[in-house]
Amino acid sequence: MGDVMDDILKIFFEECDELLPELESGLGELSAEESSQETINAIFRAVHSIKGGAASFGLDRLVRFAHVYESALDGLRSGQVEPDPAIIKTFFLAMDLLSDLVAEAKQAGDEVDGGRIDETVRKLEAIIGQGGDAPAASDVGETPVPEDFTPVTVDLGGFDFDEPAEEGGESSRPKLVVTFRPQAELYSRGDDARNLLLGLKELLPAEDAGAMDVTCNTQDLPVLSELAPEEACLGWTVRLPEPPGGTAEDDIQAVFDWVGDVCDFQIAREEQTDDTVEADAVESPAVQEMAPAVPVPAETVESEAQAAAPAAPAKSGRKREQNASIRVDIGRIGMLMDMVGEMVIGQASLESALTREGALYDPELLKRLAVIKTLTRDIQEAVMAIRAQPVRNVFQRMQRVVREASSLADKDVALVLEGEETEVDRTLIENLTDPLTHMLRNAVDHGIETPQARLAAGKPAQGTIWLSARHRSGRILIEIRDDGGGINTQRVLQTAIKRGIVPSGASLGENEINELIFAPGFSTAETVSDLSGRGVGMDVVKQAIQNLGGRVNIKSTQGKGTLFTLSLPLTLAVLDGMLIECRGSTMVVPVSSVVELVTVQLKDDVYTIPDGSHVVSVRGRCIPLIYLGDELTLPEVESVQEETHHMGRAGEEGQLIVLVVENEAGARAALVVDGVRDQAQVVIKSIEKNYRQIKGVSAATILGDGSVSLILDVSTLIVSATKRVDTRALEAIAERAA
Amino acid sequence: MDLMSLEEKKQTDGQVNGASALPSGGREQMIIFTVGDQRYCIPILSIKEIREFEDPTYLPHCPAYVEGAINIRGNIVTVVNLANYLGAVPEADNERRVVIIIEDGQNRATCGLLVDSVIGITEIALDEIQPISVDGGAAELSGLVSIGERVIRILRLDTVLTRLLGDGAVGTAAG
Numbered sequence: 001m002g003d004v005m006d007d008i009l010k011i012f013f014e015e016c017d018e019l020l021p022e023l024e025s026g027l028g029e030l031s032a033e034e035s036s037q038e039t040i041n042a043i044f045r046a047v048h049s050i051k052g053g054a055a056s057f058g059l060d061r062l063v064r065f066a067h068v069y070e071s072a073l074d075g076l077r078s079g080q081v082e083p084d085p086a087i088i089k090t091f092f093l094a095m096d097l098l099s100d101l102v103a104e105a106k107q108a109g110d111e112v113d114g115g116r117i118d119e120t121v122r123k124l125e126a127i128i129g130q131g132g133d134a135p136a137a138s139d140v141g142e143t144p145v146p147e148d149f150t151p152v153t154v155d156l157g158g159f160d161f162d163e164p165a166e167e168g169g170e171s172s173r174p175k176l177v178v179t180f181r182p183q184a185e186l187y188s189r190g191d192d193a194r195n196l197l198l199g200l201k202e203l204l205p206a207e208d209a210g211a212m213d214v215t216c217n218t219q220d221l222p223v224l225s226e227l228a229p230e231e232a233c234l235g236w237t238v239r240l241p242e243p244p245g246g247t248a249e250d251d252i253q254a255v256f257d258w259v260g261d262v263c264d265f266q267i268a269r270e271e272q273t274d275d276t277v278e279a280d281a282v283e284s285p286a287v288q289e290m291a292p293a294v295p296v297p298a299e300t301v302e303s304e305a306q307a308a309a310p311a312a313p314a315k316s317g318r319k320r321e322q323n324a325s326i327r328v329d330i331g332r333i334g335m336l337m338d339m340v341g342e343m344v345i346g347q348a349s350l351e352s353a354l355t356r357e358g359a360l361y362d363p364e365l366l367k368r369l370a371v372i373k374t375l376t377r378d379i380q381e382a383v384m385a386i387r388a389q390p391v392r393n394v395f396q397r398m399q400r401v402v403r404e405a406s407s408l409a410d411k412d413v414a415l416v417l418e419g420e421e422t423e424v425d426r427t428l429i430e431n432l433t434d435p436l437t438h439m440l441r442n443a444v445d446h447g448i449e450t451p452q453a454r455l456a457a458g459k460p461a462q463g464t465i466w467l468s469a470r471h472r473s474g475r476i477l478i479e480i481r482d483d484g485g486g487i488n489t490q491r492v493l494q495t496a497i498k499r500g501i502v503p504s505g506a507s508l509g510e511n512e513i514n515e516l517i518f519a520p521g522f523s524t525a526e527t528v529s530d531l532s533g534r535g536v537g538m539d540v541v542k543q544a545i546q547n548l549g550g551r552v553n554i555k556s557t558q559g560k561g562t563l564f565t566l567s568l569p570l571t572l573a574v575l576d577g578m579l580i581e582c583r584g585s586t587m588v589v590p591v592s593s594v595v596e597l598v599t600v601q602l603k604d605d606v607y608t609i610p611d612g613s614h615v616v617s618v619r620g621r622c623i624p625l626i627y628l629g630d631e632l633t634l635p636e637v638e639s640v641q642e643e644t645h646h647m648g649r650a651g652e653e654g655q656l657i658v659l660v661v662e663n664e665a666g667a668r669a670a671l672v673v674d675g676v677r678d679q680a681q682v683v684i685k686s687i688e689k690n691y692r693q694i695k696g697v698s699a700a701t702i703l704g705d706g707s708v709s710l711i712l713d714v715s716t717l718i719v720s721a722t723k724r725v726d727t728r729a730l731e732a733i734a735e736r737a738a
Numbered sequence: 739m740d741l742m743s744l745e746e747k748k749q750t751d752g753q754v755n756g757a758s759a760l761p762s763g764g765r766e767q768m769i770i771f772t773v774g775d776q777r778y779c780i781p782i783l784s785i786k787e788i789r790e791f792e793d794p795t796y797l798p799h800c801p802a803y804v805e806g807a808i809n810i811r812g813n814i815v816t817v818v819n820l821a822n823y824l825g826a827v828p829e830a831d832n833e834r835r836v837v838i839i840i841e842d843g844q845n846r847a848t849c850g851l852l853v854d855s856v857i858g859i860t861e862i863a864l865d866e867i868q869p870i871s872v873d874g875g876a877a878e879l880s881g882l883v884s885i886g887e888r889v890i891r892i893l894r895l896d897t898v899l900t901r902l903l904g905d906g907a908v909g910t911a912a913g
Contacts, residue, residue, distance in 0.1 A: 338812025585796060632798035687797075687807065690847050691816045691902055694798055700807065700814045708795040708807045708814055 019046040055190035072124040180265035181235035199255035213239040392420035405444040418468035425571030447484035478566040487556040584637040663715040771853040774826030817850035
């Protein structure tokens with residue numbers, strides 16, 4: 001049982017991960033004044049769902065806060081509270097707290113400070129106060145009504161109450177009658193009969209949505225003087241046509257799965273003979289069985305009915321967005337991708353068998369093969385698309401980063417997101433959060449000036465950061481632009497000299513100076529702040545981006561702002577590789593680490609240094625030489641390819657083909673190879689799943705002919721050749737000094 | 739795949755029938771193969787497939803018994819040359835060489851075993867397996883079983899996989 005609960009709890013947290021961004025984007029729209037009633041409903045729904053879920057797991061702190069939050073939002077929903085910036089800010093604060101509470105419940109975050117909760121609750125309660133005596137949403141509809149009760153509409157989404165079921169022309173279809181009666185316990189868990197009604201509605205196909213007939217059973221409602229506020233008195237009878245596919249009763253059961261213990265319900269089948277169902281429904285035997293009818297004063301019934309059923313069809317006009325999705329284990333998609341890869345290989349070998357010299361030429365056959373080829377490619381793309389996700393989730397998380405960073409730095413900064421729908425592979429998305437967080441914090445801390453300085457420079461007091469994503473030639477381009485002060489090249493250069501990153505007196509171009517902010521140990525901040533200034537920020541960012549196979553560029557205009565451009569591959573499952581030959585083996589070197597391919601003269605350019613290793617001089621720069629075949633202990637190839645084979649050996653031919661590679665830290669090495677065959681996108685496959693780690697090899701891939709090819713780990717090769725992790729600073733000094 | 743010679747099969751059947759008379763003990767289907775001049779067997783349920791031997795890709799710094807890596811429907815699988823692994827003399831250029839792909843339930847790892855030939859399938863009674871002492875460096879085997887007049891060695895698959903996945907020192911020493 002514990003396992004089952006754990007699984008369900010996991011699903012709840014996954015849902016929270018989806019709902020919180022929804023909440024955030026809703027609030028974002030609200031502050032951009034693009035909101036509609038639907039937006040407000042979405043915001044409300046997100047908080048409500050989190051509350052409901054949390055209640056079933058007994059996450060009390062979360063439930064209590066979500067409840068207050070929900071109540072505050074309800075004022076907004078009912079139009080009693082106008083969303084001014086101060087209120088929206090409070091809602092954002094509350095959202096941050098809510099997500100921290102979720103993290104706390106998940107045991108992924110620190111325990112949330114009680115003082116913070118109290119303070120936010122106070123702010124929210126102030127908003128609730130503004131809205132007059134609007135009762136909390138979940139209390140509406142089931143709690144008894146004070147005499148001066150103002151009916152509050154409960155939005156039931158797409159119910160169309162203007163169109164009675166009888167007009168649907170489907171009266172001949174059998175109907176299912178669901179009668180349910182929530183107990184007080186259901187409401188105290190934070191759930192709501194409304195959810196059950198919505199759940200039932202979702203069982204119906206869209207065109208039948210109007211054919212659902214809901215009747216509120218009020219016979220248990222005592223006279224006003226005897227009403228106990230905590231008691232649940234209402235029940236509902238829902239008649240819905242049995243959908244053509246046959247909504248099995250199981251589906252209806254499923255709607256009540258969560259509440260089965262706190263809600264009496266019955267499902268009956270009714271052969272439709274009589275169209276008039278309104279009044280008789282209350283008297284249905286099922287209901288009577290559960291609770292004998294009690295006479296109720298007419299006016300109470302009326303206001304109750306108003307409260308329970310939405311009176312404003314206009315508000316329920318828009319249907320809940322269809323966002324059908326399923327959760328699939330990522331391993332299954334991986335398997336599918338593997339098999340599609342094999343299919344591509346199989347198709348290619350079929351093609352080569354049919355088109356090779358001497359093969360029977362059959363144009364009809366080739367035409368059909370071409371069809372299969374197109375299909376195969378389409379399937380491959382479709383499978384890749386399954387793993388693709390919009391960058392929206394990561395981007396929206398950045399809103400909070402900027403919000404927190406700007407309040408810490410006491411600056412006013414707005415983050416504008418563009419291209420959130422741009423899709424990239426999920427593996428990449430997971431790895432983007434950290435570098436983006438660093439960069440945005442830096443933009444707030446160093447990029448945007450203080451409001452006073454901005455006003456003095458003739459800019460609006462509020463700074464703006466744009467975060468955008470778009471596809472460009474098979475890569476994703478992420479831009480972070482701010483309208484701040486730009487990079488102060490003089491100060492950067494001075495700092496770099498002070499830290500010994502550049503020798504004093506060096507003259508550098510503007511771009512070179514800008515690049516210095518990526519140097520390890522560089523930070524211009526005078527005080528070590530909470531935000532940045534620990535001197536790791538941008539250095540770490542560059543490494544992280546390079547590890548993802550990407551590059552970072554800076555453009556800065558003093559006084560106008562800075563633009564960072566990240567160019568990344570669309571997926572981590574695929575790598576741009578250079579196929580090299582070495583002793584008869586084909587191996588892959590990641591293109592992102594290749595600097596250049598040169599031919600060097602053995603007798604002029606290669607030097608042996610006293611420890612027996614070799615260096616090669618490429619345009620005056622000495623780079624350690626790695627004989628790849630020896631380094632990887634590749635077996636010697638006899639007789640075959642005599643010529644190319646010998647090109648890789650010092651002393652036998654006049655020339656060496658050398659591939660200059662660079663690691664993340666900027667250290668270089670020259671790989672001696674027999675030749676370069678091709679450049680291709682290769683799919684990365686793990687070796688370590690079925691074998692141990694191999695030094696100098698990071699992974700493997702499968703080539704077009706189905707053979708296995710190793711992907712070289714350039715970093716470790718360089719480290720083993722140079723025995724130095726980072727040679728860049730030394731080289732930089734040497735170069736500047738020269 | 740060659741089946742057992744008729745004579746052998748009869749003998750095996752005789753054994754099997756005799757064994758089934760025993761009141762206790764489970765039975766297991768085994769596949770029998772040769773490496774050098776020895777016969778070995780492994781449980782048939784651990785086998786995923788049997789493939790023709792194809793030239794594998796050499797893995798740098800690998801122990802002598804690792805032949806290389808091959809592609810099996812998108813998975814990179816290491817091929818172990820059992821002759822080298824077991825210290826036997828492999829038959830040179832034998833056309834009947836095949837690779838038995840095995841999967842270990844515990845490690846969830848897959849590897850290929852290059853063997854000289856597959857002989858056939860037999861069923862053995864688990865209580866007929868004679869354990870062998872481990873101190874004699876025989877961790878490669880989990881026991882012996884005699885079928886007819888022949889003694890067949892039972893290969894320990896977890897040892898093979900542990901060596902492949904584990905640290906190189908152990909593997910090199912064994913290889």
